[in-house]
Amino acid sequence: MSPRVNDTVLTAGLWLGAGASGSVVLLIGGFLVWEAWPAFGEIGFAGFVRDASWHPSEGRFNVVPMVMASLLAMGGALLLAGPLGLLVAVFCGWYAPRPVAVVTRRVLELLAGVPSVVYGFWGLVTLVPLLGRWRPPGASLLAGTLILAVMVLPTVALLSEAALRQVPGAQVRGAAALGLRRWAVLWRVVIPGARGGIATASLLAAGRAIGETMAVLMVCGNVVQLPGFDSGGPFAPVRTLTANIALEMGYAFGAHRSALFVTGLMLLAVVVGLVGVASRFGSPRPRKWVRQGVAVG
Amino acid sequence: MRRDGLVWLGAVGLLLGSLAGCGESNGGVAGGDEGLSGRLTLVGSTTVRPVASEIAKRFEALHPGVRIDVQGGGSSQGIAGAKNGLADVGMSSRELKSEEASGVTAHLLASDGLAFVVHADNPVSELSNEQLEAIYRGEIDNWSAVDGNDRPITVITRAEGRAETDQFLDYFEMSGSDVVASLVAGANQECVKQVLANPDAIVYMSLGLAAFEAERGTALKLLPLGEVAPTRENLVSGVFPVRRPMILVVPDGASALAEAFVEYALSPAVTDLIEGQSFVAAR
Numbered sequence: 034m035s036p037r038v039n040d041t042v043l044t045a046g047l048w049l050g051a052g053a054s055g056s057v058v059l060l061i062g063g064f065l066v067w068e069a070w071p072a073f074g075e076i077g078f079a080g081f082v083r084d085a086s087w088h089p090s091e092g093r094f095n096v097v098p099m100v101m102a103s104l105l106a107m108g109g110a111l112l113l114a115g116p117l118g119l120l121v122a123v124f125c126g127w128y129a130p131r132p133v134a135v136v137t138r139r140v141l142e143l144l145a146g147v148p149s150v151v152y153g154f155w156g157l158v159t160l161v162p163l164l165g166r167w168r169p170p171g172a173s174l175l176a177g178t179l180i181l182a183v184m185v186l187p188t189v190a191l192l193s194e195a196a197l198r199q200v201p202g203a204q205v206r207g208a209a210a211l212g213l214r215r216w217a218v219l220w221r222v223v224i225p226g227a228r229g230g231i232a233t234a235s236l237l238a239a240g241r242a243i244g245e246t247m248a249v250l251m252v253c254g255n256v257v258q259l260p261g262f263d264s265g266g267p268f269a270p271v272r273t274l275t276a277n278i279a280l281e282m283g284y285a286f287g288a289h290r291s292a293l294f295v296t297g298l299m300l301l302a303v304v305v306g307l308v309g310v311a312s313r314f315g316s317p318r319p320r321k322w323v324r325q326g327v328a329v330g
Numbered sequence: 331m332r333r334d335g336l337v338w339l340g341a342v343g344l345l346l347g348s349l350a351g352c353g354e355s356n357g358g359v360a361g362g363d364e365g366l367s368g369r370l371t372l373v374g375s376t377t378v379r380p381v382a383s384e385i386a387k388r389f390e391a392l393h394p395g396v397r398i399d400v401q402g403g404g405s406s407q408g409i410a411g412a413k414n415g416l417a418d419v420g421m422s423s424r425e426l427k428s429e430e431a432s433g434v435t436a437h438l439l440a441s442d443g444l445a446f447v448v449h450a451d452n453p454v455s456e457l458s459n460e461q462l463e464a465i466y467r468g469e470i471d472n473w474s475a476v477d478g479n480d481r482p483i484t485v486i487t488r489a490e491g492r493a494e495t496d497q498f499l500d501y502f503e504m505s506g507s508d509v510v511a512s513l514v515a516g517a518n519q520e521c522v523k524q525v526l527a528n529p530d531a532i533v534y535m536s537l538g539l540a541a542f543e544a545e546r547g548t549a550l551k552l553l554p555l556g557e558v559a560p561t562r563e564n565l566v567s568g569v570f571p572v573r574r575p576m577i578l579v580v581p582d583g584a585s586a587l588a589e590a591f592v593e594y595a596l597s598p599a600v601t602d603l604i605e606g607q608s609f610v611a612a613r
Binding site: 158 | 402403404405484490512513516
């Protein structure tokens with residue numbers, strides 16, 4: 034085989050592989066639109082936001098409470114796991130003695146690998162009864178938020194630490210040479226330099242949180258309602274978009290089934306939005322920093 | 331290049347050959363009546379599933395060439411699966427709706443009831459129909475109103491479209507939006523977990539599964555319904571108010587293996603398995 038032919042074959046293979054993986058996403062999107070279409074025709078877009086409640090067997094299809102529940106659980110989880118994850122990253126990269134840092138990193142990697150149903154089961158038998166003793170029924174938005182926070186913590190921590198490490202050594206040494214203390218170097222140079230990477234880490238965590246199904250299904254209670262103050266605020270049971278699909282897909286047909294595909298489409302839209310924002314935040318800045326780093330170093 | 335190409339061609343040929351081989355050994359039935367072999371997939375109701383699994387195990391032991399895969403998914407999924415070919419046999423814990431009944435035959439395997447279940451530590455051991463309805467309508471929200479502890483009631487209802495949900499709503503002549511629930515559960519096993527995790531919970535679920543769990547020492551308590559004790563005897567005699575059919579759904583033109591399995595499941599040879607799980611065998 035001549036090198037030129039080899040190269041052609043490789044290029045064709047790469048095109049094929051990349052094309053196939055890319056088109057899977059498009060196919061899924063197309064499939065969701067195809068399956069959701071009858072619902073838009075039958076119920077109309079207004080039905081999904083203006084109906085009195087979500088009772089598909091009675092022809093009511095309001096999904097707003099579930100969209101809100103998904104967004105609130107995700108936002109709450111990020112609010113908890115974001116700062117904590119960054120602190121863990123700073124600790125591992127800058128303050129912890131080497132063995133401690135290595136162990137912490139391994140534990141986080143383990144945490145990232147635990148299947149979500151295990152978190153859900155732990156939440157159901159430990160966290161929910163604990164909350165239930167305080168404010169019944171226990172299964173609630175808060176329980177879901179806490180479980181999600183634990184689940185996305187490793188994502189935030191590990192990716193943030195990688196981002197901190199990518200800040201060029203020359204800048205760090207430069208800052209140290211100016212006489213800045215360790216905390217000032219971190220706060221003024223390293224964290225601003227890694228801002229893009231940290232934002233990307235948070236957005237990836239957000240994507241994981243909003244897509245999580247099994248764990249929230251087990252601890253959130255799955256009652257379709259807005260978590261308002263009259264219903265108990267964070268202690269109110271809620272149903273997320275993902276839980277709705279998992280709970281009802283097996284028993285749905287006709288307009289109900291089609292309406293579930295609409296909720297899937299909404300999820301996809303939220304995730305596409307998150308990835309879009311992540312790529313805007315993520316890419317340009319670190320590249321510039323790296324280039325400068327190379328020039329200086 | 332040419333030699334490589336030949337090798338590739340050979341590899342692809344081998345792969346295709348082996349795939350075709352798999353296709354032949356799958357699904358079909360080889361040999362006479364004693365030599366049943368092949369693969370069966372059962373899909374559907376989580377109420378029927380455990381007993382169907384037991385029957386399938388015994389059937390596999392009798393016919394070593396047969397592999398039976400029993401999956402959940404719910405009654406609607408089971409009926410739809412039998413019609414669109416995703417399942418060889420569907421399982422349902424409700425009667426087929428008229429639009430579902432074409433192209434399939436329903437065989438009554440056994441009967442089950444709908445039981446209201448609380449935690450074994452709950453001092454309440456009976457509730458009238460009026461009290462149950464008031465609890466599910468949100469009019470009674472504390473166990474103290476029905477001679478229980480001073481604790482808020484965790485009312486568990488079931489996901490929309492499930493067989494249990496429909497049977498519950500029919501019995502109390504309520505509609506889904508009348509129910510004020512604290513939790514919505516899916517499969518029957520999930521109900522058991524939720525009640526075990528929460529001593530203030532009440533749920534309605536498959537009587538057979540609940541009784542089976544309670545007999546094995548799980549901390550569940552079955553409540554009488556309409557003053558009829560939730561026992562097998564009362565299901566047999568027909569006095570228990572809510573009876574649920576457990577149905578095997580066979581598509582027209584099913585394989586001989588599927589027919590043989592259903593015939594076996596309906597025979598007296600498996601009555602002990604059905605009764606062992608507190609269901610009532612159809613014959």
